Amino acid sequence: MAASLDGRITTADGSIAWMEPFNSMDYGFDDFVGHMGTMVMGRTTYDHLHAMGHWPHGDKRCIVVTSRGMETAPDNVEPWLGDLGQLVEELRRQKTGDVWVAGGAKAIRAFLELGVIDHFDLLVMPVLLGDGRPLFERSERPSRLTLLGARTFANGVVRLSYVVG
Numbered sequence: 001m002a003a004s005l006d007g008r009i010t011t012a013d014g015s016i017a018w019m020e021p022f023n024s025m026d027y028g029f030d031d032f033v034g035h036m037g038t039m040v041m042g043r044t045t046y047d048h049l050h051a052m053g054h055w056p057h058g059d060k061r062c063i064v065v066t067s068r069g070m071e072t073a074p075d076n077v078e079p080w081l082g083d084l085g086q087l088v089e090e091l092r093r094q095k096t097g098d099v100w101v102a103g104g105a106k107a108i109r110a111f112l113e114l115g116v117i118d119h120f121d122l123l124v125m126p127v128l129l130g131d132g133r134p135l136f137e138r139s140e141r142p143s144r145l146t147l148l149g150a151r152t153f154a155n156g157v158v159r160l161s162y163v164v165g
Contacts, residue, residue, distance in 0.1 A: 001103060001135065002123040008132035009105060016048050022125055025155055032121065033060065037097025040065060040087070042107035046077070061096065063087065065107050088116050109137040118164050120145065126156035 002019060003009050010016055033039075039057060041049075043066040049056060055074045062077045064070065065087070070079045080087050088111075091099055101111050111117050122135075145162040152158050 001108070001120065002125060003135040004125050004127045004129045004132075006128045006130065007135045008129040009103065009135050010133040011129055012131040014044075014133070018127060018129060019125065022123075022155060022157060025153055025157070027123055027153065027157065027159055033057065033100070035098060036060065036100040038063060038091060038099045039102050040080075040091075040099055040107065040111075041102040042104045043067070045103040045107070065110075084110055084114060088114060105133055105135060105137045108135075109139060112136075112143055112164075113139065113141065120160075120162040120164065122160045122162070124158045124160060 001009070002022075004018070011018055039060055039062040041062065041064055043064055046062075046064040046066075050073070055077070059076050062074075063080045064073070064077060065080050065084065067081065069081075070077070073079075101108055101117060108117070143164060145164055148161040148163055150158060150160050
């Protein structure tokens, strides 16, 4: 996940273009994605990625949590319109390796509430957006995180790794 220093993932108008100046550096993303068996993401995150004109995740299996159908999608992208608890059980039965919940805020909060997220890798970008969609949606249920490590990059980005619990 990536967020501004003030915890925003989009600008007030929903744009993720603010991240473009940071795209030229390798933050270990390809290695990270290479270890994932399946990606799960919310519909808004999918729509942002799909609008870029090419699917950036190759042939990696991707499940899009959505409340509406998907008319066009790459072959390896499938919609999930059902209960998230059922999705978790299905992924556990399939044993396809680690699952990456790639965003957005609503999907991450939903999986946190189910207690199935065990690790966070967060890139904190040295930008203050002031407004926009927050990294995490509000919750009455606190989540305790333990820092595993931090790495700084020359452009001011910090990668934080946490285990949940």
